[in-house]
Structure formats: C-alpha cells, structure tokens
Amino acid sequence: MPPHITTNNKRAPMISLFATAPLPDLNKSATNSPDSSPTLGALNISGATPPQLALLEECSIMDKGQDKLPHLPIPPLEQTLARYLDTVRPLTTDQEYQRTVAAVKDFQGQGHSPKGLLPLGVDLDRRLREHARDCEKRGTSWLAEWWDDWAYFSHRDPSTFFVNYYFGFQDDTRMPTQTARAALLVSLALEFRQLVATRTLTPDMARNAPFCMNMYQYLFNYSRISGLKEDCAVGFPYETNNHICVVRNGKFYIFETLHLPSKPNSVLSPREIMIQLERIKKMADDDKSSVPEIGILSTTHRDQAAKDRVTLFEAHTSNKAHMAKIETSMFVLCLDSSSPATSEEISRACWHGDGASRWFDKCFQLIVFANGRAGMNGEHSKMDATPTSRLCRFMIDEAQARNLPDFRNLNAEDLYECASALDKPQPLNFITSPALDRAIVNAHVTFKETVDAHQMVPTEFKGYGKGLIKAFKMSPDAYVQMALQLAYYRKHGELVATYESAATRKYRHGRTETARSCSIESKAFCEAMDNSDVSLKARVAACRAAVARHAQYTAWAVDGQAIDRHLLGLRLIRQPGEEVPAMFQDPVFARTCRWRLSTSQISDDCFTAYGWGEVVPDGYGCAYMVKETELYFCVTSLGLGSKEFGQYIAEALEDMRFTFEEVRKIEKAEAAEAALAAAAAAAEAARVAAEEREKAIAPAPANGDDSTNMILPMIDTTPPGFFGSSEVELISRSPSPPSLSKPAPRTSLFFQKDDPVLRTALARNAMAMAQEKYWSGIDDIAFDDVTPGSPKAKTVRPQLPTTNSNTVSASSASQLSNNSSSSASTQQGNRTRSSSQLMGGGGRPRSDSGAKRTFMAILMGEDSVLGRLRSRRANSNLSNSSSSNNSSK
DSSP states (O other): OOOOOOOOOSOOOOOOTTOOSOOOOOGGGGGGOOOOOOOGGGSOOTTOOHHHHHHHHHTTGGGTTGGGOOOOOOOOHHHHHHHHHHHHGGGSOHHHHHHHHHHHHHHHTOSOOOTTSOOHHHHHHHHHHHHHHHHHHTTSOTTHHHHHIIIIITOOSOHHHHTOEEEEEOOOTTOOOHHHHHHHHHHHHHHHHHHHHTTOSOOOEETTEEOOOGGGGGSSSEEEEOOSSOOEEEEOOSTTOOEEEEEETTEEEEEESBSSTTOTTOBOOHHHHHHHHHHHHHHHHHOOSOOOOGGGGGGSOHHHHHHHHHHHHHHOHHHHHHHHHHHHSSOEEEEOSOOOOSHHHHHHHHHTTTSTTOOTTBSEEEEEOTTSOEEEEEOOSSOOHHHHHHHHHHHHHHHHHSOOOOSTTOOHHHHHHHHHTSOOOEEOOOOOOHHHHHHHHHHHHHHHHHHHHOEEEEEEEOSOOHHHHHHTTSOHHHHHHHHHHHHHHHHHSSOOOEEEEEEOTTSTTOOEEEEEOOOHHHHHHHHHHTOTTSOHHHHHHHHHHHHHHHHHHHHHHHTTOSSHHHHHHHHHTSOTTSOOOHHHHOHHHHHTTSOSEEEEEOOOTTEEEEEOOOSSTTSEEEEEEEOSSOEEEEEEESSSOHHHHHHHHHHHHHHHHHHHHHHHHHHHHHHHHHHHHHHHHHHHHHHHHHHHHHHHHSOOOOTTOOGGGOOOOOOOOSOTTTTTOSTTOOOOSSSSOOOOSSOOOOOBHHHHTTOGGGOSHHHHHHHHHHHHHHHTTOOOOBOSOOOTTOTTOOOOOOOOOSSOGGGOOHHHHHHHHHHHHHHHHHHHHHHHHHHHHHHHSSSSOOSSHHHHHHHHHHHHTOHHHHHHHHHHHHHHHHHHHHHHHHHHO
16 A cells, blocks of 8 residues: 555644744644554455465565664663763853753752652653653654654744755766656656555665664655644645646646556656656747746745745635645656756755745655756655655666667657657646735745855865775764864854754654764864864874764764753653743753754765755854765855855865874884884894803813904894894885885875984885985885875886887888777767767757757647648558559559
C-alpha cells in the first residue's frame, strides 16, 4: 500500500523558533501524532502461500527492521545540566557563569525547596518521561509531536529564504537540451516514487543498522498550507494523484504521467514526457496574456501568505480548483528561461529564482534551466535533506547510465501519432481581481527587497579536502567546524553559539539534534592560533583537543545524548500558569540558544551547490560539503559580509594546514636527530665494550717489554645494522636515494636551508645532496620522501631516446608530418560529420522557421498536418507504384 499522509486538523499555539520567553502549552498537539510507518508485521499473512509470502517479503524491503527501531531516548537530567554548563562556559563571563550555575542548581533542586515537593526541574523531567512512555505506546517519538509545530509551522518568516534549502546538480556531460534532461530526470523521479509506493526501496543504513524511513512518505504528493499564526501539512494518496505541475514564465500547467489512471505501470516514457514538456514550452512562450503570477504569493511572510490565499480564492471560484491541482501534484517542475553560468548564479536560481516561476510550499521542486543545468529546492518542515539528497543521487546517477530521449528514430507521421496519443497539458488559468493584483504587486516588492538584502557567496576551496585531513588523523567534519570557529573569531573578535545538524534517524521518527560546535576547547584553539607566543606544537595540540571534543559531542547528539532537545522538552511540558524556572529566564540561556552561526553538511560529489538562509537576522547560514580534494562553502547573511567571511574561512584552512605540516616536519627532524643520537650512543657503547673485551683477552706483556709498542689488530666497533638498518637509515649522497616506507610531505630546498630547526646532521646531509643535484642542472630539487597527492609531487619524466637527433632520417620526419596531418584531417572530418548529424540526422529540428513550425505542429497534434502527411505518403506510394510498372514494361 502506498503511504498515506494525514492532515493536521488541530493546531497548537504559535511558537517562534527563536523565542526565549516562556512557552505556552503544546500538549494538545499530541493528537496530531503522525501515523507510524507501515510494517510487514501489520499485514495479515495468515493462509498465504509460499509464493505469496515471498512476494510479500520482497515488497516490504523498505520496512525491514523498522519495527525494531529503538525509541528516541531522554538523557539523565544531571547529565544534560552538566553538559549545558560546559557548553555555555566559553560564551559567558565569570560573573554570568556563576549566576547560571546558581540557576541550574536551583532547577536541579540543590538549593532550597519546599518539603514534600519535588524540585521544579526534577518534576518537569518526570512528566516528560511519562509523556515519552505514552508516545512509545502509540509507536512514535516524544519529540515528533512537537517538533514540526515548534520548529517550522509556527515560524512566520518567509519559508523561501529561511526554511527551504536547495541543491545544484552536476552537469550532464552530454550537454542535453532543457526538455531532454528534464524529461529524463522526471522519468527517474517517477521510478523512485514507485519504489517508495511499493515499499521496495532499500532502507538507509549506518553500520548495518537501518535508519527510520518515516520521512519518505512526505517526499511526494505533499504540500505545506499557509495559515494565520501557524501553517499545516497536507498529503494526498498516490493512487489518485499521478500528475505533475510544470511552471514556466509564471504560468502553471499539469499533465498526467499515466496512460491509464487505473494501471500504475502505464507510465509515460521519457520520450513521451519530452513531448509534453515541448508542448508546455510552446504554450507558455506563445501565451502573451496577462495571467496572474500566483507563484510569488508563496514567498511572503506566512501570515500574509495565508491572507493572500484567501484573496486568491475570493477572486474566482475556479482558482481554488486550480490551486488544488498544484497542491495534489507529485512535485513541481520548473522550466526556467534563464541560463545560470557561475556558481553564485546557479545558487541564486535554485534558492529563490525570480519568485514567480516557483511554488515554494511544495514538497520539492525540480528545476531545469535553458542551458541544461539543473537543481532542486526542498521544503523542510516535514522532511530533512537526507531523503531528498538520496532521490537526487538516484536521478543523477541513473541519468548518466540512460540514453537521453530524442526523436531521431521517428519519421514525421510516427511522431505525430505518438504525440496525438497523449492528452495535451492543461493550463491552470487563474483569474485575477483588483485585490489579487495588489497582493501580487506587494509580494513582488517584498521579494525583491529580501533578495537584495541578502548576501550569498559560494566559496570553493581547492587547497585540500578530507584526504589530507584524514592524513592529519582527525575527523574531517570536526576539522571544518574548527575552521569555521576560527574564521568567525578572526572576523568578529568573539565566539557565538554555533549550530550543526546531527541526524537522529537511528531512532523511530527521529529528526535532528544540535551538535554545539563552540566549546572550551574551540575557544582555546582560536586564541592559540592568533597568539604569536604560542608555539606551533601547542597550536596543533589545541586543535586536536578541539576536534576531539566536537567529534565526541557529535557522537552524543547522534545517540540522542545531547542537551537541546531535552531542554526543549522540559520547556514544552510545563503547564500554563506554572512557575517559570530561573534557568529558562537566564539571559545566558537565551543567548546560547540563538544560533548566529548555523551550519550543516551534505557531502556528495553529485552536487555542485548547496545552501539555505540564515536563521537569525544578525547571523550566518553556512552550508558546506567536504569532498576528497576540495571543500565547498556557501555563506548567506543579511549584509554581514558573506564574501569576507568566506575569505576568512579559506585563510583559516590555509593556516591550519601550514601549522600541521610544519609541526610534522619538526617532529620528523626531531625523530631523525634522536635516532642519530641513539645510534651514536650505541656506537660509543659498542666501542667501549670492544675495548674492554680486548683488554680482557690481550696477553700480559713480558718483563722488560715496552707495552706501548704493541700493535693491536683493527676491530670494527660499529654496531650491527648501524648503516644497514631501515630504522636508522641516513640519506645517501647517491643521486637516487631510496624512499622511506612512509613518505612525508615534500619540502623545497629554498625553504629548508633557512629553517633553523632542521639544521641537523640529517638535514645537512640531504642539503648537500640537493645542492649537488641543483648545480648539476637538475631543476626539481626536493627530498625524495614525497606524499602522493601533495602539491609539489615529483613528476615522472619520459625517457629520452638514445639515438642522436642528427641521425633521424628525413623520411621519418616526413612520415611523422604526414601522420599528424592525417590525424588532424580525420578529427576535422569527424567534427564535420557530427555537426551534420546534429543538424540533419534527425536530432533536434532544424533552425529554419518552416521546419520548426512543422515540428511544433506535429507535437501539438494539429489535424491539418496529419492530413498533409498522409496525402504526401499516398502520393509517394502512387509515384513509386507507377515507376515500378514502367520498369517492368
């Protein structure tokens, strides 16, 4: 059975995501608990035959292990409060911290409390655990019943800029047309939807353990509905809603994806979808009427969007039915007329576009541009980015393995027959009114002001990626988080509360937890990096401590043992009129829950862009991707200097790399010097021992003999393995010194000779060898202990021929010249044939106006064209028959 999404009817009071005042009661939202995911255990399998059981087992792949998922835990209260004090310490003064400690002790009951009564914090924690047990009986999470309302639906700012997120896809190397790529991506999205509907999608896994798949039911046929004070979510069954909504030039169209609605397997082929998209492009480009651009209404303040929705419905009775077609569709496809080229242009286009050719309340929007580039925009309230990223990965990977749709194998009559078998796309002709016109104009003004106020700067750092970070033996994500901390510290001179999203999908209906990046260790690291009195080794030690601390906190968050969701539950379980704990009224509590630096990571090579907006007006939204050899950041803010912050991030990454590599050189030199000292000590000890042995075995001199004239035999005092051991191996003066088993980074001669730390016996030996190479005419001067992939890795030179260049025959040179000319001619000929095939081989229609008109008339299914085609075919057949008769005579 396909998933069914229920509509939230009873709504809770408005709660701001960033509210610091006492929260009203949200217990009534428990009635809005989402349906648990269907599982195999819920099906009646009594009396089923073995083939039926096998089919049932195959059709429930997606639900394997879902009924065994643990419930989201509630950490111990003492643990949460101790970790809370630990995270606020770097953000407070001594006086503020002492006041916070007193408030926490009072909350925990370590102060004075009335006899016979539980401390307020302990009582709230007890009630929260009772609420969690009730939710577990209903098969859901104690947080899921509150999270959507508190974090998203009560949020009143425009969701376009402050809730939705976007991805930019990697380009298709075949350079397809807009409709060809759109048709292939849509076809693959339909395949993925079928996997979800039939429950045959393999579960997301982590270390052989399944993740909760509940969010996938909101991936298709879902829409957010704006409301006064609070929004809601609406979903629609898969069986009766198999149409796609397409928007171009601010005009909306729909078309069915099934030939027969009663047969789910009668899905349109990519070629048939391409025909429908070509029709929509022509209809939208030829339509010069003033259709109201209702897409812009989804970009406004949520309360205003709710009012504009009423205005739209009041303008004409048909508008409500048209809006229902958008909201019940599987998803929205945007065929943009623009052609973004730069990284910032593609990010802006996927984030907000022109506002009119979008509907931001849809589950997701697939965006394809005129130049064939593509991306996606996702609605965040019911679904995090992991399901949509998997959908995008499926579409991009499968598209590379599939053929692009085209019309090359069809003649004109066959193309006409194929197109005429499809119902033409249906335009959604919204009817306007003076009030609706004013709402659209105001929405355009607000949209433009918000776009102009935002600074969005993608930063592609090409210096290194997770490969080198792992070589430093650190977590790549925690390392990047410390670079963000250092960049913010250098730009603003302080540290702030930093949010990183950590997934808790290992639990039933788990969403996210906050990994707090700012810590005592991160503050010490930032201060050490900008203190010239701190040595390089001390800086590295501080960085390792900060990275280890963040990696540990992230692990706590993934396991549900962090603090923010627990503290939220303690606030939400409080009854109206109850005393507000002093800890929640503390200004430090409000400041340390206000995320002025909001970060999250999606690392996938199939994405070239990723981002969203800031969550507070004086903060940054920083999306990043950690790839093998590069790092990507997209910084968004309201005029805080996003470009400068991106530059600070790049500078912090370079400084961290320099520090680690220099310390590695120092440690290597010190190890070599220690090895030399140990070897020298061993040699001296061996020499002394040899002398002692010689004295012991030497015969006593005769009386009168002069012992000073006695000649002793030569004894080798070198300890075994001194020159041959791999552990204590000196760099040879040979032109080709052997490489060590674990190569180290390459360092140029001109950097080493001025480094006082490396002036050891080993360094001097290598220096002399490198200088001999240099003055011998060798231009590549460096140590031979090279790390593969380093920027200055030695290139392998091709072997020069031993034959004298003067002996090369003229015929050989001539033959080489002829081969080059022939090769160039062949390549040119191939290019010419490829061009001719594109223009006349049945690919795209020719650019002349007559052929283009005929092509579009065929696609649009004009009857007059079919008559002419059949008449031409009949005349051609008659002509061929006459010729044949004449020949036989």
